[in-house]
Amino acid sequence: MTGTLARADVVSAASPKRRRRAPGWLAVVPLLAFIAVAFGVPALAMLNGAFTVKDQATGATSYSTANMTASLDGAYLTALAGSVKLSAVCAFLGALLGLPLAQAVVSSRSRALREAVLTASGVLANFGGVPLAFAFVATLGNAGVLTRRLGLGEKGWNLYSFGGLVLVYLYFLIPLMVLTITPALEGLRTQWREAARNNGATGVQYWRHVALPVLAPSLLGGLVLLFGSAFAAYATAAAMVGSSVPLVTLQIADAISGNVLVGQENVALALSLDMVLVAGAVMAVYLPLQRRSARWLDA
Template sequence: MSTVHDSRPTPSAARTRRGRGGLATIPLFAFIGFAFGLPLVAIGYAALQVKDPDTLATSFGIANLTASLQGPYRNALQSSIELSAIVAFLGVVFGTLLAYAVVASGSRRLREPVLTASGVLANFGGVPLAFTWVATLGNAGMITDLFNLTDHGWSLYSFTGLTMAYLYFAIPLMVITIVPALDGLRPQWREAAQNNGASTWQFWRHVGIPVLMPSLLGGGVLLFGAAFAAHATAAAMLGTGSTVPLITLKIAAALGGDVMVGQENVAFAMSLDMILVVALVMAIYLPLQRRSARWLA
């Protein structure tokens, strides 16, 4: 007679494996706590410290948090959210269309240069990006002078101009984010839909878009965060006459004391506001991502 051996692990062995798996995650959680937890605690602590302007004595309160949501600070926060949302939406739309055109072409000669350029341009920000736009479309820029855009009401140092500058790195970032998801769309799905009489629109509505939704949402959150936290590009353009209020510029001005003296703790409160906005966006994104990921199961 042959003996059948049960290859399933015993309960004690399973517990041992889970314990070892838990120990393996300790360095990861330690890094997360050091890199993200400590700065968050420090920002929250500084945001709750209120300094008396007369005695310079400090106490704990919510005066800084209240001030960060009023007047010009509130306007800057709203403007940053609006700018980031528009950049994220346009970046997702145009980046996805560009990525789909590259993937659908099936040409490696087109795919490789586009992905390489996207990887470079996605990290091309800050002062060099601002200088490029100022030299091209600023008040004395080459294109501005060539087509006399100033007389037609064009201004780079506006909400529209800043949106265009941010899209310069947002669209390439979306391209490299969504291409792997587009590669995952199986040709058999389209063939099956066509064999069952589905139109192209019906395929994308019921199959393509739901499958891509987790990647689209993730790309949108990534673009929102990149635009929301961007500082150097806007700061460089501000020096040339930009009047767009942004929360990052307000924080830099408060910390530097160049414009607003004694507002350092308000700057920490504004930083805490930014963290809360990003946390809220992630809280909305994660349930949608889990729901849409069922298509990939």
Template sequence: MAGLTNSRRRGGGAGWLAAAPLLVVTLIAFGIPTVVLVVGAFSVKGGGFGFENLSATMREPYLGALWNSVTLSAVVAILGAVLGAFLAQAVLTSRSGLLREAVLTASGVLANFGGVPLAFIWIATLGNSGVVTAALGLGSGVLYNFWGLALVYLYFSVPLMVLVIAPALDGLKPQWREAALNNGASTWQFWRHVGIPVLGPALLGGAVLLFGGAFAAYATAAAMVGASVPLVTLQIADALTGNVLIGYENIALALSLDMIVIALLVMAVYLPLQKRSSRWLA
């Protein structure tokens, strides 16, 4: 007995030792840049600390960019979550194994498809000299605005939602629906009282992931809209490459801190929800 507890304890020590390389690398590769970022965001011109950089990000033109980023991400998250859930349900209930397999594989590919290549494909389709633009006589500038960006972001967000929500939809037990019918409920009443509440955490969790993806996206927007739709990621890149007003050298750091705080708030919603969902759908 003594030997067992002894080896347990030793196992614990060895365990932390086995994890040490990971912890050290994380500390260096993530810890240092983060500390530098936070310290820099609060460092003011001429030495010392203050809120000057952060308060600058709360004024134009930066505030507008922040607001654009948040609203664009929210729109993509909500639309993507709803459309992705409908698409997943349509595919999963179609009883065609082939369709299911094909859509899930395609979703895996498209959810990982982003950056500049995504922008190129949409420019070829709906850009000023795009094929669909010409065919439908849409005129220029269809794609290069807020809603054009949303349309393009949905191209990877909806598939990501399909991937996230499919296991949850699979986890909806057929007995629940039958038990509800057996108790006199209509299909709509089943969804209202059971289906949607049970899926709720997974839906919201998915929406949070989509928000994060759209919020962090940079390359697609840079290739598509340049400066015509100001986004916080574009502003940070500008500032980082030296394209910044005198006295605003640390603005990239402050904007980055803003982004991290927003992402933290969103994640704070996500994590507890995910726990609840996995308990229900286990």
């Protein structure tokens, strides 16, 4: 009788552990299923279409690298290079202008100002597409309010160019940089500045030898994030510049709609795969930098 009770106690003591483990595993299943459906199925369809070639005469399909080869040649390669160039320029300028703005917000003693700037940055970082393009066209376009009032047209200003597109992209990339780098700036310890000052370091020396090395992973991570955001943007450029600035997203839209050649849908999928590969390379750089910067913030 005593042995039976002892075994019952052991079973009752072990069963709660088994009951706690099962719900923890089952809770992940819906997330994995959602990822598989929302991301896995489109990715497989894109991968299959990128390597599928259709004979226009017979309608027969076969697997080949012809679409990938075409996506890296001629106008398609020019568009891919244009997107990379635009994204790199926008990321560099966004980081260069966003860092001092974020530092001014962090060092401000006004809590209301800080909250207002961060709230506005959160809104502006997600403001894009056709409304943003229309706002700039109405303001700085050929017949825009400021263009006519300041005589910018006579001075050579052209919104529908590479430089104009950079200006528009900076409208939402600078606020994004502010949101990205602010937590890292808040992680800078006051003791570090005081220790540098006590050892005779100037403000420039503090930033050069202490602050910037600590912020380097976050800065590089912000650069990568801005690059990815500019690289994937489509609606703003499509509504504002059309085909005057070669971009890979615009080439994908033209290939799908048949504006260039009929039957180029699979080339569009190959271009999309090129974008995925570039985005994957970007994320491969961003994630280690994000983990490294998190160590300083958690310290």
